[in-house]
Amino acid sequence: MPSLKDLKNRISSVKSTQKITKAKQMVAAAKLRRAEERAKEARPYTERMEAVLANLARSAEGNPNAPKLLAGTGKDETHLLIVATADKGLCGGFNASIVRLARERITKLQGEGKKVRILAVGRKGDDMLKRLYGEMIVWKKNFLDVKQVGFVEAHEIAGKVLEMFDAGEFDVATLFYGKFVNVVSQVPTAQKVIPAEAPEGVEAPDLKGAIYDYEPDENEILRALLPRYIGVQIFRALLENVASEQAASMTAMDNATRNAGEMIDKLTLQYNRARQAQITKELIEIISGAEAL
Amino acid sequence: MADKLHFNLVSPEKELMSADVDQVDIPGTEGWIGVLPNHAPLMTALAAGMVRIRTGNDQSRIFVRGGFAEISPAGLTVLAEQAMPETELDAAKIAKAIRDAEEDVADADTDEKKLAAQQSLDSLKELQAAL
Numbered sequence: 096m097p098s099l100k101d102l103k104n105r106i107s108s109v110k111s112t113q114k115i116t117k118a119k120q121m122v123a124a125a126k127l128r129r130a131e132e133r134a135k136e137a138r139p140y141t142e143r144m145e146a147v148l149a150n151l152a153r154s155a156e157g158n159p160n161a162p163k164l165l166a167g168t169g170k171d172e173t174h175l176l177i178v179a180t181a182d183k184g185l186c187g188g189f190n191a192s193i194v195r196l197a198r199e200r201i202t203k204l205q206g207e208g209k210k211v212r213i214l215a216v217g218r219k220g221d222d223m224l225k226r227l228y229g230e231m232i233v234w235k236k237n238f239l240d241v242k243q244v245g246f247v248e249a250h251e252i253a254g255k256v257l258e259m260f261d262a263g264e265f266d267v268a269t270l271f272y273g274k275f276v277n278v279v280s281q282v283p284t285a286q287k288v289i290p291a292e293a294p295e296g297v298e299a300p301d302l303k304g305a306i307y308d309y310e311p312d313e314n315e316i317l318r319a320l321l322p323r324y325i326g327v328q329i330f331r332a333l334l335e336n337v338a339s340e341q342a343a344s345m346t347a348m349d350n351a352t353r354n355a356g357e358m359i360d361k362l363t364l365q366y367n368r369a370r371q372a373q374i375t376k377e378l379i380e381i382i383s384g385a386e387a388l
Numbered sequence: 389m390a391d392k393l394h395f396n397l398v399s400p401e402k403e404l405m406s407a408d409v410d411q412v413d414i415p416g417t418e419g420w421i422g423v424l425p426n427h428a429p430l431m432t433a434l435a436a437g438m439v440r441i442r443t444g445n446d447q448s449r450i451f452v453r454g455g456f457a458e459i460s461p462a463g464l465t466v467l468a469e470q471a472m473p474e475t476e477l478d479a480a481k482i483a484k485a486i487r488d489a490e491e492d493v494a495d496a497d498t499d500e501k502k503l504a505a506q507q508s509l510d511s512l513k514e515l516q517a518a519l
Contacts, residue, residue, distance in 0.1 A: 136402035143398055143465050147431070147458050246400040246469075310418050310432040319433050320456060323469070330400055 099373065102366040106359060113355035119185060120348035127278070127341035133243075134275065134334045144320075144327050148291070150307075151317050162314070164257075164321040167290035168266045173210040175233075175265035176200060177256065177288070179272040179332055180220030181340040182237050187347030189273055189281060189340055190219040196283040197271045201228060212265055216252060217336075233259070244337055249330030256329075257322050260289060272332040273339035279346060281339035288328050291321055393425040394463025395441065397450060399471040404450065405441075412464055413440040414457050415511060417504055421457075423464050430459040436485065436508040437515065438474070439466060449474040451515075453485055453508070479516070486512045 097105075152165060178197045180190045197213075197220075204211050213228060215221035215235040225232055234255055238244050256268060268289035273281045309316055392408040412423045415437030421430070436453040454469035472481065489509040496502035 133401070137400060139396070139403040140398040140400050140467060143396070143458075143467055147456065147465075147467065150458075151431075249400075306429065308428060308430040310416055310421075310430065316431060316433055316456070323455075327400060 097369075099366065099369055102362060102369060106362045106366065109355050109358050109362065113352055113359065116348045116351040116355060120345055120352060123341045123345040123348060127338060127345060130334065130338035130341050134338050137331060137334055141327055141331050144324055148320060148324050151313065151320065162318050162321055164260070164289060164325070165291050165317065168263070170266045171209070173212065173265040174204050175212045175214060175256070175259065175268040177214045177216060177252070177268060177270045177329070178220045178224065179270065179336050180217035181336065182218040182239050184219060185347065186340050186344035189343035190217075190223065193271055193273055193283045194220055194223045196285060197224070198227070200269070200285060214252075214256065216333075244333050246326070246330050249333055250326050253322065253326035253329050256289070256325065270329065270332050272336045273343070275335045275338040275342065278342045281343055286328070286332070288325055291324055391425050393423060393427075396463065396465045397439065397452075397468065397471060398466070399468050404471050404473070407443070409441050409443045411442040414466060415439070415452070416457070417507060423459060427459050427464070429461070432457050434466070434468065435504070435511050436489065437511045451477050482512060482516045486516065
């Protein structure tokens with residue numbers, strides 16, 4: 096039976112924890128709003144880029160000179176997994192679920208006898224993966240010292256990926272991130288980025304019989320566009336990741352705050368009971384002392 | 389509005405402009421392109437430089453660096469890697485862009501890339517001189 100003082104200490108400790116989780120929840124809510132806004136602002140570029148690429152890819156189809164980024168290397172031996180997670184914790188199962196998805200993929204690929212390399216973006220994913228697959232991580236990147244993840248960071252990652260691809264270090268690249276569906280639902284997603292898949296459902300613009308002019312030529316543009324397209328996809332994944340992280344954090348902190356509240360209630364009840372028991376005990380002692388006289 | 393050109397300028401981080409205008413001049417890698425309404429479909433890579441937009445008697449300029457322009461019957465779309473309205477542009481930013489471009493020239497491993505990088509660098513220097 097804990098003493099009254101113990102209980103009092105525990106109540107105040109839980110109270111301060113609750114204050115922290117509450118604050119974190121509010122911070123996450125504010126950051127989520129901003130992250131959603133940025134994801135929305137980036138959308139037009141992505142959409143246009145997809146339309147342009149779909150257009151070009153259609154004309155490059157079946158072309159033997161099509162760039163490798165679009166057609167693939169013709170092999171399927173080495174896979175690069177780009178695992179994008181958050182740098183910080185306190186966001187529920189967000190990081191763990193992305194890592195789990197990546198791990199399932201790794202096990203499956205290894206079972207098929209394929210080589211796997213990992214590019215860890217975000218500190219948490221790196222922490223979790225390096226225990227099991229430390230020797231597979233070829234490059235890591237975190238944004239701890241970056242205030243707001245921008246296109247520059249995505250560009251850097253894309254640059255590294257392309258450099259490795261040019262050096263023939265992998266055949267297929269897959270990007271893992273948390274897709275932001277809404278505040279309560281974030282889905283860990285695996286998306287193939289190399290070879291680039293032309294987005295579906297984009298309709299060709301009606302040219303009214305005219306033909307596209309390319310300057311410089313078609314292949315040249317495609318060659319310049321594909322690396323950017325990959326950069327854009329990574330950028331979008333990073334933005335979605337930020338929004339998902341904040342949403343997951345908000346939900347997790349909301350739960351934590353509620354749990355702390357329940358715990359405080361329970362402890363307060365226990366404290367009051369103990370206090371009353373002590374008073375009763377003291378009264379009995381006084382009364383029986385008086386009777387004995 | 390048949391005699392207006394629908395113009396969109398988007399950078400990865402946001403949409404900078406979406407309007408109906410009269411004429412837009414864009415810096416293509418192969419030279420300047422003046423785009424008027426009903427231009428033939430065209431797709432081009434962009435060098436660094438100023439995009440000039442004319443609406444009636446108003447003119448505005450936006451600095452872009454790298455990217456693409458697509459002209460379709462729906463209008464002109466500029467996908468710029470970096471974009472900045474003229475008003476936000478200053479000597480320091482240009483100097484930085486020039487440094488980046490110089491690095492690009494140094495890093496270029498093929499003649500084609502080198503040429504493209506050199507062109508961007510030249511147009512940036514021109515811009516610096518004009519400012």
